[in-house]
Amino acid sequence: PFEIFRSMTETVFETMSLLARAHDAINLGQGFPDHGEPEALLRIAAEKLLHGSNQYPPMRGLPELRWAVAAHAARFHGVTLDPDSEVLVTSGATEALADTLLAYLSPGDEIVLFEPLYDAYAPIARRAGAVPKVVRLEPPSWTLTANALDAALSEKTRVILFNNPMNPTGKVWSSDEIDLIASRAKARDLLVVADEVYEHLVFEGASFKTVLAHPDLRHRAVRIGSAGKSFSLTGWKVGYAQADAAILEPIVRCHQFITFTTPPNLQQAVAVGLQLDDRYFAELRTRMQRKRDTFRAGLRRVGFEPLEAQGAYFVCARFDQVRKDLSDLEFCRWITTEARVAAIPVSAFYDERPRTDLIRFCVCKKDEVLDEALTRLTRFV
Ligand code: PMP
Ligand code: GLN
Numbered sequence: 420p421f422e423i424f425r426s427m428t429e430t431v432f433e434t435m436s437l438l439a440r441a442h443d444a445i446n447l448g449q450g451f452p453d454h455g456e457p458e459a460l461l462r463i464a465a466e467k468l469l470h471g472s473n474q475y476p477p478m479r480g481l482p483e484l485r486w487a488v489a490a491h492a493a494r495f496h497g498v499t500l501d502p503d504s505e506v507l508v509t510s511g512a513t514e515a516l517a518d519t520l521l522a523y524l525s526p527g528d529e530i531v532l533f534e535p536l537y538d539a540y541a542p543i544a545r546r547a548g549a550v551p552k553v554v555r556l557e558p559p560s561w562t563l564t565a566n567a568l569d570a571a572l573s574e575k576t577r578v579i580l581f582n583n584p585m586n587p588t589g590k591v592w593s594s595d596e597i598d599l600i601a602s603r604a605k606a607r608d609l610l611v612v613a614d615e616v617y618e619h620l621v622f623e624g625a626s627f628k629t630v631l632a633h634p635d636l637r638h639r640a641v642r643i644g645s646a647g648k649s650f651s652l653t654g655w656k657v658g659y660a661q662a663d664a665a666i667l668e669p670i671v672r673c674h675q676f677i678t679f680t681t682p683p684n685l686q687q688a689v690a691v692g693l694q695l696d697d698r699y700f701a702e703l704r705t706r707m708q709r710k711r712d713t714f715r716a717g718l719r720r721v722g723f724e725p726l727e728a729q730g731a732y733f734v735c736a737r738f739d740q741v742r743k744d745l746s747d748l749e750f751c752r753w754i755t756t757e758a759r760v761a762a763i764p765v766s767a768f769y770d771e772r773p774r775t776d777l778i779r780f781c782v783c784k785k786d787e788v789l790d791e792a793l794t795r796l797t798r799f800v
Contacts, residue, residue: 427542431767435751439761445784445792448751448761450586450732452783455651455703457695460688464655467684476683478675480508480659484686487693488644488659495618495700498631504664507671508686510678511656512616512645515670517543518677519641519660520578522669523610524549529575533563535768537586537614552576553770558735558777559726561590565599572603578610579603584617584627587735587768587779589711589728591625601635610666611636616645616658617731619700622708625729631661638663641670646689649703651783657681657689707732710782710789717793718780721800732783735765739776741800746774758799760792 435448479485485502492498500506509515516539524530526548532540534555541551552571556563579600583592604611613630621627630640641662647653660670715725715734724737738750745753747764755761765777782789 427546430538431763432538435755435761435763438752438755442756442759444755444759444761445788445795446761447780447782447784447789447792448755448763450781450783451653452651452732453788454785455706455783457650457692457699459695460650460652460692463691464684464688467687471687472683474683476680476686478679479503479671480506480681481683481686481690484508484659484690484693487690488661491693492629492631492642492661496629496632498629498637498661500631500661501664505661505667507660507667507674508681509658509660509674510681511647512614512643512658513539513656514674514678515641515643515658515660516540516612516614518670518673519612519643520544520547520549520580521677522673523578525577527575528577529573530578530580531568531571531576532770533581533585534770535585535587535765536770537582538767540580541770549577550575551770555769556588556590558588561585561588563592563596563599568599568603572607576607576609578612580612580614582614582616583630584621584625584730586617586731587733587763587765588726589731589733589735591621591627591729594626594628597628597630597633597636601633604639605635609639611640612643613640614643616643616648618644619649619703620707620732621704621730622711622728627730639666641666646685646692649700650689650692651703655685655689657685707783710784710786713786714780714782714789714793717789718796721793721796726777732781734780734782735777736780737776738778747776747778751778754796754799758795760795 432449439446485506488506489500489502524547528549530544630636646657718725726735751764762778765775766772
């Protein structure tokens with residue numbers, strides 16, 4: 420019975436954050452911002468904690484938050500959702516992912532995933548008894564081809580899960596790629612799950628389309644979002660699943676026996692956050708784009724070779740011009756303990772942890788923190 424947990428190792432984000440803390444390193448590993456939480460949301464959460472209800476909210480989420488999720492999807496993506504039957508509030512995107520995979524995967528089923536992948540996907544799918552079939556995308560464009568997708572599909576496939584914009588690559592999926600996924604999902608009657616937690620971090624030149632805006636996917640897809648990313652509040656763990664009512668129902672059933680609900684004061688604050696004006700979301704995007712650009716240029720000066728990133732708040736970089744003798748994990752340990760700057764080895768985003776020549780830096784930090792990290796790296800390497 421413990422066999423499965425041997426493959427479920429401690430998540431790299433926890434490992435690298437502990438190492439960063441032990442060495443007083445600047446933590447550009449685990450993805451969390453060090454600024455930018457909207458003050459109004461903090462005030463509402465504090466006010467509601469002190470003077471609002473602290474008892475179980477409705478199992479599907481507070482009506483005002485479900486309404487705000489639907490209004491936000493209509494405003495930014497032109498998608499019309501019924502807040503009562505097509506929106507579920509969860510304790511973070513991770514819970515929404517777990518609810519969805521537990522609802523739709525049974526032992527022996529297959530799920531198609533794309534590498535490099537967020538590290539929670541395969542373990543959750545396996546715990547549901549399913550078998551991950553992984554399509555490996557290749558840098559620098561990380562493009563999905565029909566041949567690669569077709570090779571991963573079988574009679575046992577039930578779900579295709581993709582992350583858009585994609586962690587750690589920053590890839591924003593093209594309409595052609597989403598069409599390709601939609602055509603196979605339709606032909607084989609599959610569920611498509613889109614982890615869209617970075618929906619507001621899409622940079623100039625890239626065009627993001629939610630799965631629910633695709634005519635063939637509106638009634639066969641689940642879209643997952645997170646307040647952690649949209650409002651720089653990763654510790655709050657407020658997420659949402661959005662889908663056609665019949666598709667959402669089994670996910671709701673799983674949610675009711677996993678967390679049942681999410682703290683009411685945080686739900687009320689996030690409801691207000693989703694109604695912030697367009698300027699808030701535009702500023703978030705331009706600020707992160709500027710940090711991406713400045714940090715990539717800085718990495719190049721140090722001797723790294725940064726890859727493009729069209730979205731999310733990560734920059735992946737080749738480190739072999741700096742040191743060839745270390746694996747990506749060894750390289751990350753080395754800069755964390757010696758230069759005192761932490762990063763994540765990109766091998767952690769592959770199911771079988773092959774050695775890669777890439778490491779990932781998180782750039783949603785104050786400018787002075789990013790500058791100091793570059794100074795430390797320059798001094799050291
Ligand atoms: N999906 C992706 C791609 C992520 O990067 C993260 C975490 N940062 C999550 C899901 C989890 O989001 P949450 O903290 O809301 O559970
Ligand atoms: N999503 C975050 C990242 O990619 C980490 C979340 C976590 O630590 N569980 O860095």
